[in-house]
Amino acid sequence: MPPDALLRLDGVTRRYGDHVAVAPTDLSIQAGDFFAILGPSGCGKTTLLRMIGGFVAPSAGTVWIDGADVTRLGPERRPSGMVFQNYGLFQHMTVRQNIAYGLKLRREPRARIDAAVDEMMDLVHLRHLADRPAPQLSGGQRQRVALARALILKPKVLLLDEPLAALDLKLRKTMHGELRALHQAIGGTFILVSHDQSEVMTLADRVAVMDGGRIVQEGSPRDIYTKPADAFVSTFIGEANVIPGIRRGGRIDLGPDARLDHAGRDGPVNIMLRPEQMELDPPSGAPSLEASVVDLIFLGPFTHLHCALDDGVRLLVHLESRKLATFPAPGGRVRLGWNPSEQLVLDAP
Numbered sequence: 001m002p003p004d005a006l007l008r009l010d011g012v013t014r015r016y017g018d019h020v021a022v023a024p025t026d027l028s029i030q031a032g033d034f035f036a037i038l039g040p041s042g043c044g045k046t047t048l049l050r051m052i053g054g055f056v057a058p059s060a061g062t063v064w065i066d067g068a069d070v071t072r073l074g075p076e077r078r079p080s081g082m083v084f085q086n087y088g089l090f091q092h093m094t095v096r097q098n099i100a101y102g103l104k105l106r107r108e109p110r111a112r113i114d115a116a117v118d119e120m121m122d123l124v125h126l127r128h129l130a131d132r133p134a135p136q137l138s139g140g141q142r143q144r145v146a147l148a149r150a151l152i153l154k155p156k157v158l159l160l161d162e163p164l165a166a167l168d169l170k171l172r173k174t175m176h177g178e179l180r181a182l183h184q185a186i187g188g189t190f191i192l193v194s195h196d197q198s199e200v201m202t203l204a205d206r207v208a209v210m211d212g213g214r215i216v217q218e219g220s221p222r223d224i225y226t227k228p229a230d231a232f233v234s235t236f237i238g239e240a241n242v243i244p245g246i247r248r249g250g251r252i253d254l255g256p257d258a259r260l261d262h263a264g265r266d267g268p269v270n271i272m273l274r275p276e277q278m279e280l281d282p283p284s285g286a287p288s289l290e291a292s293v294v295d296l297i298f299l300g301p302f303t304h305l306h307c308a309l310d311d312g313v314r315l316l317v318h319l320e321s322r323k324l325a326t327f328p329a330p331g332g333r334v335r336l337g338w339n340p341s342e343q344l345v346l347d348a349p
């Protein structure tokens, strides 16, 4: 395994009867990464995370952590810690007791446990609640206890299974900042499972996008946003306009008329453009399409223009409000264009 990869999966697979929850998967994660596994419900991301943590046994393949084959070890014997979606706190214990629990099991000396718990409570801003019983904590406070309880054992890899899913949007945003700060303060390796693309874009330095039990693309959030591997990834990360087209020799024809014309077709393709890459009334010579305005949403600095081509394909355009001399009216016709160097041509399935 490469010297700097802290975690490596070689052909890790999980089947339930005939159902393949995770197809044979190879993955390397470097020490210090904040890595995210992103995908829709049922794509296999939790199963993959649980195989890393030792909570689910792989049907095939090998899990390596820090150079050791841990495939057959239970969770407590792996150098990883896990934070679950429902936190799993001990309800009859206080904050301090919950955080101390793992070190007590390890029979560490009392003074060392106290010092470590104090340090953890400072890290997650809970010192003032040290003696409060778990049932009297808010969602965000419980989440912090769960994080501290896992981190106090100094895991080489911290596994986070949708850790913020139970929190409301505002608190989730606060916790994003705290998780990032925590990752930076500790310098550890975090692996987050999430179906929330904005969470992943905010937190992770590397992302694996899963679909149907497979990793379909891996890279930095920026790579995945600017160079999505296929139409699924483009619509899953960020918003995307996917315009069906026809390849004819070296040319790509778009729009309803092109799709009806069967002359000289080589095959279907999709053009992907982000909403901010499209503009109104493009200069002559730029590729463009005519569309009807469905709706117009003014959001201060930006105006979102929802349009439809004549065959029903929907397009979303983000316009800078200050650059709009007049605002298009719903029901009206507009010409939408783009810079061809920014369009991404994806093979249509």
Ligand SMILES: Nc1ncnc2c1ncn2[C@@H]1O[C@H](COP(=O)(O)OP(=O)(O)OP(=O)(O)O)[C@@H](O)[C@H]1O
Pocket (backbone or CB within 6 Å): 016, 019, 020, 021, 039, 040, 041, 042, 043, 044, 045, 046, 047, 048, 195
């Ligand atoms: N114990 C099990 N027995 C049978 N099938 C299972 C089991 N656990 C998971 N699966 C199936 O494996 C697939 C992947 O499940 P998994 O929980 O990993 O998905 P997920 O991407 O984490 O979804 P979610 O975001 O909804 O939690 C699903 O089709 C699920 O029904």
